Every structure is written in structure tokens, then in C-alpha cells.
Amino acid sequence: MDTAQWGASQAVCQVLGGRSLNQVLDNFLQSAPGLTPQQRGALQDLSYGTLRFYGQLARVLEQLLHKPLRDELLRCLLLVALYQLQYSKAAAHAIVDHAVRAARRHNVAAGGLVNAVLRNFLRDRDALLATANGTEEGRYSYPQWWIDAVNAQYGPRAEAILLAGNQHPPMTLRVNRRRCTPNDYLLLLAQQNILASLIPPDAILLAHPAPVGKLPGFFDGLVSVQDAGAQCAAPLLDVRDGMCVLDACAAPGGKSAHLLELAQIDLTALDKDARRLERVSENLHRLGLSARLQSGDAGQPGDWWDGKPFQRILADVPCSASGVVRRHPDIKWLRRAPDIEAFAQQQAHILGALWRLLERDGKLLYATCSIFARENRQVIGEFLQQHDDARLQKTENSEQKPKTSIAPDFGEGQLLPCDQHDGFFYALLHKHA
Numbered sequence: 001m002d003t004a005q006w007g008a009s010q011a012v013c014q015v016l017g018g019r020s021l022n023q024v025l026d027n028f029l030q031s032a033p034g035l036t037p038q039q040r041g042a043l044q045d046l047s048y049g050t051l052r053f054y055g056q057l058a059r060v061l062e063q064l065l066h067k068p069l070r071d072e073l074l075r076c077l078l079l080v081a082l083y084q085l086q087y088s089k090a091a092a093h094a095i096v097d098h099a100v101r102a103a104r105r106h107n108v109a110a111g112g113l114v115n116a117v118l119r120n121f122l123r124d125r126d127a128l129l130a131t132a133n134g135t136e137e138g139r140y141s142y143p144q145w146w147i148d149a150v151n152a153q154y155g156p157r158a159e160a161i162l163l164a165g166n167q168h169p170p171m172t173l174r175v176n177r178r179r180c181t182p183n184d185y186l187l188l189l190a191q192q193n194i195l196a197s198l199i200p201p202d203a204i205l206l207a208h209p210a211p212v213g214k215l216p217g218f219f220d221g222l223v224s225v226q227d228a229g230a231q232c233a234a235p236l237l238d239v240r241d242g243m244c245v246l247d248a249c250a251a252p253g254g255k256s257a258h259l260l261e262l263a264q265i266d267l268t269a270l271d272k273d274a275r276r277l278e279r280v281s282e283n284l285h286r287l288g289l290s291a292r293l294q295s296g297d298a299g300q301p302g303d304w305w306d307g308k309p310f311q312r313i314l315a316d317v318p319c320s321a322s323g324v325v326r327r328h329p330d331i332k333w334l335r336r337a338p339d340i341e342a343f344a345q346q347q348a349h350i351l352g353a354l355w356r357l358l359e360r361d362g363k364l365l366y367a368t369c370s371i372f373a374r375e376n377r378q379v380i381g382e383f384l385q386q387h388d389d390a391r392l393q394k395t396e397n398s399e400q401k402p403k404t405s406i407a408p409d410f411g412e413g414q415l416l417p418c419d420q421h422d423g424f425f426y427a428l429l430h431k432h433a
Contacts, residue, residue, distance in 0.1 A: 002098040004039050005084070007032070008046035009077040009102070015051060016076070021330035050076075050083040051329040052166055055141030057082050059132035064117045074110055077102060081118055086129075092122055141166060145337040146322075153373055157416070161371065164417040165325040165332075171209040172421070174226040174254075175202060176287055177261050185223060188216040199420055203228035221287040226254045229323075229421035230369075234258035236395055236428055237312050237365045239265050245312040246270060247291075248298040248354055253280030255314060255367075260289040267291040268310075270298060299350045301357055309359035317347045319368040319375050323415075323423025340374050347379050355387065358431050363393075366427040376425035377412060383429075393428040 007028055014024045025047060029040060050057065057079045069075040081099040084090055096118045103110040121128060132138035136147045140162040151158045173196075175182045182202050189196045192214070195207035205228065212218045212225065233255050239245055241264040247256045250269035260267055269284075271277050274295040284291060296304030298315070320343055325331050351366060358364050368375050384390055395413050417423040 002102055003035070004042035004046055005080055005095075005098050006077070006102045006105075007043045008050060008080045009073060011043070011047040012050050012054075012079060013073050013076040015047075015330045016072070016333060018334065020334070021047060021051065021328065046080050046083065048329055049087055050080050051333065052326070053083060053087065053141045054079065054329075054333060055137040055143075056129075056132050056139070057086075059135060059138035060121065060128050061117075063128050063131060064120055071107065071110070074103060074106060074114070077106070078114060078117055081114070082121060085118065085121060086125075096122075142332050143335075146332065146335070149337075149340075149372060153371075161416055161423075164419075166329075167326050167419065169324075169326045169422070170227075170420060171206045172199065172226065172228045172231075173204040173206065173215070173223045174231050174258060175204065175223050176221055177202070178288075179220075180217070180222045185216075188222075192216055199228045203231050203421075205420060219286065224254060224257060224283070224287065226258070227324075227422045229415045229417075229424040230254060231258065232395075232415065232424065232426060233314060233316070233365060233367050234262055236426055237314055238363060239263045239312050241265070243311045244268075244308065245314070246310040246354070246357065247314045247316070248350070249316045249318065251276030251280050253283040255316060256280060256291055257283055257287050257289055259314070260284070260291060261287070265312075268294050270294045270296055270304070272297050299346070299353045301353055305357060309362070310357055311359055311362045313354050313358050313362070313364040314367065315351060315354050315364055316367045317350050319343050319347065319370040320372060321369050323369040323371045323417055323425075326417070327422070340372055343370075344374050344379055347375060348382060351379065351383055352386075355383075355390070355429075355431070360431055360433045362431050364429045364431070366425075366429060368425045369422060370425060371414070371416065371423045376414060376427070380413075380427045380429075389431055391430045391432055393430050395426050395428055 011024045011028060015021050025044060060082060061078055077099060081095055084095045085092055096115065099118060100111045100115045103114040137144055140147055142162060150161055154161055175185050182198055182204060185204060186196060186198065194210060196204050199205050215223060239259055239262055243265045245259060245265045245267045247259065247267060247269050249271060250256045251271040251273060253269065256267060256269045259265060269280050269291045277293045277295060281293060294304055320335055320340055321328060321331050354364065366380060370376060384392060413426050415424040
């Protein structure tokens, strides 16, 4: 436990200093190849969990300390231990003992402080949590600007959206329709005693996450891991055999593969990061699919486009990723309020650049994994005002009025996070003659 606890403390400290959790964990695991699978899993769980509930844990720690700690790594050790005491099943005495030993290795004099803080938490837990939950940051574990933005946009639905972002994410599969049907794959799962259910029309939700090595036919290309909300993109684009299609910002390739599974198309998979295109290639190879891989900036097509227009374009643009924070809890603490406007400007630039590549009567699907209207409806609204040749088409079920609670259907193109899928936005644009 102490190895994972100390490693998670270092990871959380680096994230709060501005680094991505995925990058931090990758670097840490590469530098410690001797970790067992159990230690690696524990390290990831403690890092993700502490950041998921950082708002609450930080409010609790403030009450337990007489004055702020100058030693940020020691503070993060206390946050990780508080997360374990509140949310893990490990024995409380073991958590405290390991934290004290880790603190003494870091600073001999720190052991007594850590012991006192954690034991005071165990003694006064209910009162401390009640006080922490009296603030919105403590209750929801988001920065205040984020909470205010969600409240302003969603009103009575805001609380459910915020709480959904703190759940453990579901594990959902996309069946390769070229090789199998969802019902047939459900039977294969049942034969392996893996509980699963169908999210219509084609997504399969596992009752419990499972390693891909245990999924029947995964390495033979029968299925891919892809969120049910992300699986909406390819069908919405309405690709047909023989079409010339561009997937801009394609890495890691899930949507590219889905498009190729739906029709025999000439697909260009574009990404700014050449290294990330390797992931696209690996995914397509496993599924027995092929595409033209192109390294380039979607906002600067003059550097890579050959002049041949596309009949369909998927513009899965960079965004705040506010709809997928349960998979990436570090995002909540890395983002700042001004970032949303910066993303909106970047999105508008990419959308305008790609629109020129679309042939007449073609379709472009604008997609984000954001729940913020500034990156979604407002970007599309501004684009439509500036382009007379663009028409917004209704996405599936978009005619339904938004419900008072989160529901797995579209409302004005917005898909909100729930127990079945993450949050996404889709806008299908038609370029009329």
C-alpha cells in the first residue's frame, strides 16, 4: 500500500502543478517497471480518486490544519490518505501507518503531523464532512467557476450533471458490424459469464469493467471499447459506400474505425500529432480496416490538403473535455474559466477551415465532448450567421424537449453524462448548393 500511496501523492502533486494525469502516470510507470499489476492498479485508483474528490478533500484538510502547509508533496500525501479513509475499503490503521512511514521518509519531523491529522479526521469525520459539504466546491468537487457555469446553463439539471461527472465511468463496447451483431456478441459474453446489456441500437454496456484480454474476440477485431455517446458520431454522419470522407482530429481512431465499419469509404484520418496516428494505425489493423493516415493541422488545410473535396467530414474538435471528466478527473483542476473562450475561438477557426474542404451537398458533423454551450451551440450559431450555404440538420431525437433529469437522448444536439454514457455535443451541417 505504501508504494501506491506515495506514488499517488507524487502524481497528484504534479497534476496540481499543471501536468496531465495520463502523462504523469505514464512517466511514473515507465520509471518503475518492477511494480506488480496490483500496485499499478492501486496507484491509478488512488490518483484518480483523490483528484475526483479533490474539492471535498481539500476542504476537509483545511479544517484539520492550523495553517496552510508549505510542503505541497506532504499536503498531497494527506489528501491521498484522506481519500483512502473515506472511500476505500482498506483498514484505517493500515492507511494511517503507511502514510506516517511515507511522511517520515520524506521529512523525519512530518510523521507526527500526519498521524495527528489523520486520526483527528477519523475522530471527527462526520462534522468535518458536513462542514466541507456546506460549500459548493466541497459538495460537488469542482472549481467554483465550473459549478457556476453549469448552474447558469442547466438550472435544475445542474446538480445531476455535476454528480454524474464524479461517478466511475461505464465500460461500453462497440461491435464491429462487419464481423458480428450485438445480439451475437451478447451471447459470447454470456458464455464467458460476463454480464452485459444492450444500449440501443448497438452499444453494449458491461455490468463491470473487464480487461480487454478477457473480452471474446477483442484481438480478432470483433469489438472495440468506445463510450456509447461517442458511438453516435459515425451513424449521424450518414456515410455511404464510395464516399470520400475526412476524419479531422482523428486520434486515437475510434470514430474512424466506426465509419469504416459502416460503409466502404475512402477515409483520410487526420491528426496534428504524428505519434498519435500510430494509435489510429494500431486500432485499424486490429479491426482489419484501412485508411489514409495524414499528419496535419485541421485548421491549416493548405499544408496537407490535395484540393479534392470531401463528401463527408467529421470535425471532432479540441475542447474542454468537460463531458468526460469522470474518465479524466484532472481536467477539472487543470482547466481555467478563460480556457473555454480560447477553445471556442480555436473551434470556430477549425470549423471554418474544414468547411471549405466540403463539396456542395456534403455534410459536416461538428462534435465535442463538452457540456458548455460556448463550445457547442454558440460556436454553431455564430458559424451559421457567417455562412449562408450552411444549414443545420436535426440530429436523432433532437426534436424531443429536454427533460428535467439527465436522459440518454439529444436535446438541441447535447448529450448529457449519465450512467450509460459521457457528455457529447453534435451538430450536423449540410452544405447546400
